[in-house]
Amino acid sequence: MNELNADDPSLLVIALDTNPSQSILKRKPNLLTNILNSISAFGNSHLMQKPQNKLAVIGCHHHTSKFLYPSTDKSLEVRQIDGQYEYFTLVEKSIKTNLADMITNAPKVASNNESMLAGCLAMALCYITRIKKSQPPGCNLNTRILVITGSEDSAHQYMTYMNVFFTAQKEKVVIDICALDNTLVLLQQGCDITGGQYLKVPQIEGLLEYLLWIFLPDPAIRSKLALPPPVKVDYRAACFCHRELIDIGFVCSVCLSIFCKFSPICTTCSTVFKVPVPLKPKKKKIKT
Amino acid sequence: MSKIEDVLLAVPEVKHKKNDGTLYIMKERIAFIVENRETCLASHSFYDIKMQKISPEGKPKIQLQVVLHDGNSSTFHFVNRKGQQQQIADREKVKDLVQKLLPNFKRKIDSELEEKNRVLTENPKLLQLYKDLVISQILTSEEFWKIHGKDLQNLKGNTNKQEIGVSGAFLSEIKPVTDGCNGFKYNLTGEIIECIFKAYPAVKKKHMECVPLKLSESEFWTRFFQSHYFHRDRITAGLKDIFVECGKMDDSTLRKEIRSNLGDPFLDLGKFGDNTIEEGFCSSNTNDQKTDSGGGNIVHQSIIKRFNQHSFMVLKTCQEKAVEVINDDSNKNDEKEKKLNGSSESKKKRKTIEVIEEVPPTIEELAEQQLKKKQKIVEKIQYDDLGNDEVDSSLPVSSNALNLERLERYLYGPTPSSSTVTSERVNKVQEYSPDAVDHMLRNNAKDWGQRVPHTQIINPTQAVNALGDLSPGGLLMRGYQDHNLSQFVPIDFEKEVNNLYLSACELLKEFWSCFPLTTPELEAKAVKMHDTLQRFNMSKVKPFEDRAMRELSPLGTQLVSHINLLIETSFIKFNKSKKNQTMPTDVPSETSFDDFLCNQAKTEYRILFEMKLLMSEFPSGSIYILPNKNHSLSWDGVMFVRSGPFKNGIFRFTLHLESTFPNQKFHPTIKFIDSMTHPLVSPDTFLFDASHAFPTWSENDHIYEILKFLKYAIENVDYCCTQIQNCANQKAVDLYNSDKSKFLEISRETITQSIKSVFNSDNDDDRNNHAFWFDKRIIEDGLHDQIIENMKNSSDSCENLTFSLDRRG
Secondary structure (H helix, E strand, O other), rough: OOOOOOOEEEEEEEEEEEEOOOHHHOOOOOHHHHHHHHHHHHHHHHHHHOOOOEEEEEEEOOOOOOEEEOOOOOOOOOOOOOOOOHHHHHHHHHHHHHHHHHHHHHOOOOOOOOOOHHHHHHHHHHHHHHHHHHHHHOOOEEEEEEEEEOOOOOOOOOHHHHHHHHHHHOEEEEEEEOOOOOOOOHHHHHHHHHHOOOOEEHHHHHHHHHHHHOOOOOOHHHHOOOOOOOOOOOOOOOOOOOOOEEOOOEEOOOOOOOOOOOEOOOOOOOOEOOOOOOHHHHHHHHHH | OOOOEEEEEEEEEEEEEOOOEEEEEEEEEEEEEEEOOOOOOEEOOOOOOOEEEOOOOOOOEEEEEEEEEEEEEEEEEOOOOHHHHHHHHHHHHHHHHHHHHHHHHHHHHHHHHHHHHHHHOOOOHHHHHHHHHHHOOOOOOOHHHHHHHHHHHHHHHHOOOOOOOOOOOOOOOOOOEEEOOOEEEOOOHHHHHHHHHHHHHHHHHHHHHOOOEEEEEEEHHHHHHHHHHHOOOOOEEEEEEEEEEEEEEHHHHHHHHHHHHOOOOOOOOHHOOOOOOOOOOOHHHHHHHHHOOOOOOHHHHHHHHHHHHHHHHHHHHHHHHOOOOOOOOHHHHHHHHHHHHHHHHHHHHHHHHHHOOOOOOHHHHHHHHHHHHHHHHHHHHHHOOOOOOOOOOOOOOOOOOOOOOHHHHHHOOOOOOOHHHHHHHHHHEEEEEHHHHHHHHHHHHHHHOOOOHHHHHHHHHHHHHHHHHHHOOOOOOOOOOHHHHHHHHHHHHHHHHHHHHHHHHHHHHHHOOOOOOOHHHHHHHHHHHHHHHHHHHHHHHHHHHHHHHHHHHHHHHHHHHHHHHHHHHHHHHHHHHHHHOOOOOOOOOOHHHHHHHHHHHHHHHHHHHHHHHHHHHOOOEEEEEEOOOOOEEEEEEEEEOOOOOOOOEEEEEEEEEOOOOHHHHOOOEEEEEOOOOOOEEEEOOOOEOOOOOOOOOOOOOOOOHHHHHHHHHHHHHHHHHHHHHHHHOOOHHHHHHHHHHHHHHHHHHHHHHHHHHHHOOOOOOHOOOOOOOHHHHHHHHHHHHHHHHHHHHHOOOOOHHHHHHHEOO
């Protein structure tokens, strides 16, 4: 992490969860517009910090994840409005048009679809790697991913999440998490692993302020700021039998499955264990 | 005791602790015996005595003080009635004798003390411990060294293993001394000669050949230093001398060594090549090599040869040592040389090889080589710490492939805890259906093309609120100061806490190592360690805690809370173990939770095992049995009698195991739910008596065996009545023997009664809790026929079917 240099330009990839089945949108669907506005403002602020700064926004809908900015297919015609720098207008416009495209073209929501955030993060990592490779030699690039989501933790994407987190750690990509609604235990681990910042927004209306305050500064200079203290991350393992977090459990010596109770036969790999033998002096006592 | 030892000196009229008596100086001790009494008031072994002091001249009292190593001292007052002169004379006598005797003992002590001192200075950690524990008198020094004696031994062991190597400069250290004329004088010591022999084995050989017979010792060495062999590294004219042969000898051994590849069958020295990166890197060497190949620069060649030879010698000695020596500082020299030579070695090898004529190896040699290779491979792939059962089996290794039945288990994370979900669900407002959300999003999306006034993105009050949350002390910044706690603790406190932990952990380690208390020694040790811990707690932890409370008021308790917890835990454990000792061990399972868990797991496993055995050993069709759904120690069973006087009866019974199963004295109790007139069934308790077949119960008896016996006994009443003495129901036996028809009548009644009770489950709890329970509907609704049909179709599934229908709950 100490390789991060505050003087280097930075690439920020925002992964925005737009899945209509996340609880926060179910309650107030109009919030998405607000969130979108905040994000485009935030993205532009990031670009404003340094001329070389780069930005990418990925939308994660219930059926697919797609780049909202920079858009791949068509180039938008942008002219100056209200004296705003054209670049910023382009960013805002392409984010909104692309997301509108995605939403209107999306198939109907079948049931409670999970947001495929892990896949979205993997996309972001690929993009980051590509950009890094295309950098001229000698130029460093600080890279980070900001996840903005109101979904719940998903046990099914656990493995993908972990792969993403450790890849990010290896690639020195910082993952920041901005939780809009639920406490995200799994993503907290990602923050902790990659050295990012985790924030559960107390009031969604003030989102832009939180974003600007906490996530705008580069990780390299965050240590100099008074930011919310890191949350204590729960790294307890989940037992394979009930998927509950346990402090101390039993581990199969063959397949490393974790159980909260002792069972004489491992249910994952069918290994039969020896019954623990009581201590010798004990045995004597019983016999006499 | 003093009578056994030789008294060297007895001085009467001495006072010690205001008692008059006699001072005795024995061979190994100094003792004071009170007058007219046999008691020995003071007795000090010379081992304990550190020194003696005398009162200064001119003082009225003539005294001699003996200071002991542990800091105590004894003072003897000489009160000879003859006056001060005599008193001084007495004291002088004692003093001189003690002075003479003390050194004999001192040396022993000193060497030991020195050793300990050395150990302490070498280990700052140990020194700290010593300071904390011994000097503050929590432990005595003996106890301390007893505990750490092992470390002492280890240290000793390590130091003894070193072997002195040959210094790289051993020859240049022999300073030639000019003798005034045109010559030099070399002073050779035995050590230097030893070194020369080590470095030049050929010279040693020559020395053995020549010295006593042909040359004198000094002549030999003079020749050696004059010889070409010694000087061949430098360019000198070839003198004819006895050492010419040595060069040849060296060459031949070198050749031999290369052929044997240093004893490593996988090493091929001939293959070593020299690859320079490009011209310019090591170019001088490579150029030389190229030009030399024609036989050019003899100087370089010979120096290379010397290097090679030297590296071979170093490698050889290393191999010899490798077995015993782990890591020696004295080897530094060797290693340095090795490094130095290593680079040259590989480079030059090729050329030397060219000179060697290949001798085709014989078959025996080949076989031996094979063996060596095998050994080497085994050496490399075998690890001591990984059991070797797989390797030594010559059979094909039958490793069970890992068979993961449920791979997906690895891929899932923890399920989000339900509590948070519900709590959030409680205060949710109103949720739109996914369709509605989708629709609204689509509608919103239409408006996104328009520009948004900046004021709409965030309104000022919300921004200020957010700022409040994020400022120190705000909602999100709580505990911001907490993680800086370490900054508040001054360094000296930190150090002290460190030391406290060091000592506490050491003591606790000793304490916990006593458990479980299996031997009286361990118990004694536990008691001692407990006392020590208490002393430590009182003299170290408590004062520190008080000081911390005073000086760092908010943190005082936090600093030592963990240590206190550790110590408290040990006290609790000690008290508990003490209680267990005083109480007779009537509840063995309570002595330790681990054992309890162990036993329980064992019992449960045994029950599973019994069940499995039962399934495989016991034929279906007559007895069905299942552990009760509530407690596995009680099993519910039902028996369909197929023959004998009770034919067609359906009897339900329960089988009880003791909690210590399979370690129980008597066989598991089998109790029938309904009354039954049978010789082995008690008429009052309905208990089935199997003591005839199972007088005792052991681990080797199984439940299916007792069930087999049950079946046999119910179906063969005849056997019970004739073969078994002291039946549980003697009346039934008598009845059977005297009036068989009457018995059969009663049994028929029992059968009808049993069938009735099986179908009629009244409100009786005992009956309702039974796992087997029959519903009349089975017969009435024709289910029974269906089952029979199914049974005919597939004989396998009949068991399952009956079970699934019979099982309730």
